[in-house]
Amino acid sequence: MIQHFKLTEGLIPHYARLLCDTVIPFQEDVLNDRVEGVAPSHAIDNFRNAADLLRTGEKTGEFFGMVFQDSDVAKWIEAAAYSLLIKPDAELESRIDELCDLIAGAQEADGYLDTYYTLTDPERKVTNLLEGHELYCAGHMMEASVALYEATGNRKLLSVMEKNADFWYRHFITGGAEGYPGHPEVELALMRLWRATGNDRYKELAEHFINVRGVDPDFYIKEREKRSWNIWGNDPTNREYQQNHLPVREQPDAVGHAVRAAYLYTAMADIAAVTKEPELTEACFRLFESISKRRMYITGGIGSTAHCEAFSTDYDLPNDTVYAETCASIALIFFASKMLKLKRDGHFADVMERAFYNTVLAGIELDGTKFFYVNPLEVIPGSSGVICTHRHDLPQRPGWFPCACCPPNAARLLTSVSKYLWDQEDGVLYSNMFAAGKLTLSDVEIEVETAYPFGDTVRYKVLSGGTRLAVHIPAFTRKNYTVSMPGEYKDGYYYLNVREGDVLELKLDMTPKMNRANIRVARDSGLGAVTVGPIVYCAEGADNGGEVFSFSADASSLRLNCETAAEIGGFACAAADDLGKVFTVSVKGTRLVPDDPDALYFTDEYREEESELKLIPYFMWGNRGINQMRIWLPLK
């Protein structure tokens, strides 16, 4: 749908503009090492050096960065390619094309492409699937090639990656090599490459990886025994980390590294939607439920623990020591979008919204040049980002990371957001998420007007043609919404036929709500979190006299306000003003005021002072210096 929907006004279009105007150019500069004061990338240098080496036999520079540094370039190409659909830019398109030439030059004659191995030790190629990330990098570059082809028709990178996919096909299928990717990613990419090229071998290879994974859960142990070197020393016996503890169809819970897991599940759901295989389909439902019912933050963050960047046990959802990597929530959106192919159930779209509007948007500084890798739900200055248990939970976004997976991942998601807004299948047009814009399909043309998520109305004006339309009715409004045209509700969607001249008006319940968590979530015991529609709210010190932990909220006193960033105050960037009006929430309650502010524990020596807390959208946090932040508030 990405080619067919033109975003106009509102939050999502704002981010699309920010991406085109700021994030894509900034990241291009970073990848080319033109930005001072951020972690160096050298990601494009690596391709140049590899191409030089392959062309001349002489090395012009050493490899720099993580073993998967190539994937930063791939994700950026994907983001930049899609950005051309939002904002055409011939110069950018031409620079991408040149970059494709560079990448083609770094490809070896047999189709192999990975600058780390080409530049460091070619002998080590394809001998360390556990840590090697060759298939991971290949997957991202396949995705980039498909995106570029979809956005511009440019087949240059697509050809490179077909040749690369053929290399892997020969290795694993024709050659019968054992093993499967340590970091899943290529599986979902191969499915995209299959769709873009129609070459069934790519689907076959994707299915192969899914089918063999975990069947021999000792594969990585045996692989480890055959080599004398490690990259990080990943433990091959920690099978859950890389989801090879069991064949994928038998895995009961979402476990291990959260990004790996969700990429894997995305491919599983994508394949199941094609093959209709019941066992794989059931596994997808089971794993999605494991996440969305027991292992997901209210922000759509996943991965509770920094230890292995992983899922934890059911209901272990600490707010201050959380991991909740931006990439993991992006992967969760991928997974949810594929689950919608297995069942048109609004629950999956709800999870997409949760992850998108909260963790993914929070991952980006409002000015578009700084990024979170980890997304805490609570920030305690002095502890967060400092002490060993909280070292990963930074209270401020850095400009770039030595491991820079998240920033370009967020970029590619945001420039391709229309994919998640819309879907079409079997003659039904699905509106999964709401954004203002104009959809132009062969059979129907629809204009959407909405200020969502900072407005309560979504208006679909059918400009021409007609279709069966299914509009997502988010869970938050399911008990209280109106639609202006007759239709039928089923599983979180409202179905109706529309034709030229129809105006469907959906009114949503945008009153602020106090959420509670399952009583098994010990860390949220006695606490409540405010949401308005899909947006989670947080209290920041910046709006509340510097102190938010002394406050207990009266759940019945929520009041909605509508303000600009300038009116909220303290946001010193133009992009924040460009957000326009956003909802804020005020909540009444009391503050604990001890007689002796230095007493550690006390009984009667305090008073409870009437007070009010101002809450802002969680995605806006961390833009005004280091200060306290929390989502879950004690309830009176």
Place this chain on the structure above:
Amino acid sequence: MIQHFKLTEGLIPHYARLLCDTVIPFQEDVLNDRVEGVAPSHAIDNFRNAADLLRTGEKTGEFFGMVFQDSDVAKWIEAAAYSLLIKPDAELESRIDELCDLIAGAQEADGYLDTYYTLTDPERKVTNLLEGHELYCAGHMMEASVALYEATGNRKLLSVMEKNADFWYRHFITGGAEGYPGHPEVELALMRLWRATGNDRYKELAEHFINVRGVDPDFYIKEREKRSWNIWGNDPTNREYQQNHLPVREQPDAVGHAVRAAYLYTAMADIAAVTKEPELTEACFRLFESISKRRMYITGGIGSTAHCEAFSTDYDLPNDTVYAETCASIALIFFASKMLKLKRDGHFADVMERAFYNTVLAGIELDGTKFFYVNPLEVIPGSSGVICTHRHDLPQRPGWFPCACCPPNAARLLTSVSKYLWDQEDGVLYSNMFAAGKLTLSDVEIEVETAYPFGDTVRYKVLSGGTRLAVHIPAFTRKNYTVSMPGEYKDGYYYLNVREGDVLELKLDMTPKMNRANIRVARDSGLGAVTVGPIVYCAEGADNGGEVFSFSADASSLRLNCETAAEIGGFACAAADDLGKVFTVSVKGTRLVPDDPDALYFTDEYREEESELKLIPYFMWGNRGINQMRIWLPLK
């Protein structure tokens, strides 16, 4: 005072009996490897093997255990020696005497004593102060020797340890060797040895270690460069871990390994009380305040983080991932008792009570045969003791540990508890903590009647003689207490003169109180903890339908009950019945009852059901199988 006070009835006397009848014999069996199903000790075997080797030149067995395995024996001797004052036992006394012969046999000709080095690699002696624990083991054996001498007059071990102390004096003072102990302990032990023997060199050596510590903060780095081996690989640059980041007089905060820190501070306070040196005295007050005002749990637990078993930053006091080692609270009691020598301020006695009645007693299973190393304030079955962030927070006491520092440490504290109950200085008799019994001094004989901490009256009957008496008025009762005789209150003590025939009756405020924490303690935000007198209360699933996290408490609804363990229910050991009547607390409130118990987050779909929670003394927790437990409760 330990020789002069005979405990009679109540909680402390109960534990004294439990120690004599069960704990000391059980630990003797463990140290002799006669207990099935617990971690093996071989601690006494090590002495036998070392003695055999020194006597015959032939090794009859290998060293087993931690590098400081010897100290388990030392702490047990200290505990057993003091137990003889509570319950004379000629056979035990004779077995201790035999053990002293064994230890004497394991001492090398120059006075050196450490079975690890004697049995493994004598070349490594005194070359790894950072990790070597030779001075730590020496310190504990010095303490044992003093205890045995105090309790029985037996000088056998005292002579051994004088010879050992002379060895260290020659090494560090006469020989001028650089360095200081990696794990402080010998400093406080040398002060005890000095008092027992009158040999000023021991005090001189203790002062030396205090004076040189941290003056060269790179000492361990240089030491490390001189040797090719490590024990654990302790990082010599992590100076705060072993408190050598600054000269001790300049250290601003309590940092690093909590046990090491508190042993060090104990020696500092002990020395300062003797030397009256202002700078050292100020450092002691500063470090005590750092702990008691900013880095201590309501249970008197210290060490917030499992990472290095260490203090964390100010106010970082997580309840479920806490470390709060039993040994650390024992060390805190030592430190507080020495602070009382610097200033007679009830605050120090309050901290002693807090640590003693809560963390130390909780460290021991009610039946006396299982022990906690780590003392969580919140237990989440499925997470506690299982997931990586909570692995150390066991929900049940094991029988023994490979690193078994805590069980015998608790034993020696409990058999010497009278030291902390009473003190006498400059003609004033201080009653710091309350327990029923009879005190017989040369100038006065006093009988104390009390059911404290499960009764509100302490009665001092002067049977003969007279004294100036100072009775601790605990902070919890300072606003509300009565005394039956005129006197004067100062700094948490009530001073008066008593003589034969006087009966001083102190009435304490034992109403249950809801405590709040400083607003900077993020983890206790919106929560309250119940105390009755010095006892902290907890809610366990066992008394509350298995579930305590759904409950929010009405702070004004606390009700005190008085019950036996049998009446509480579920305690299946005779020792629990022997506790007699204890206070329990019931608190009214509401339970969150969601419409869908499996929903992860929800807004209106729940009800708040009127409910009541039963609270038991924290020290009784974990005696009825794995179940939920929490101290801090959400407040309505």
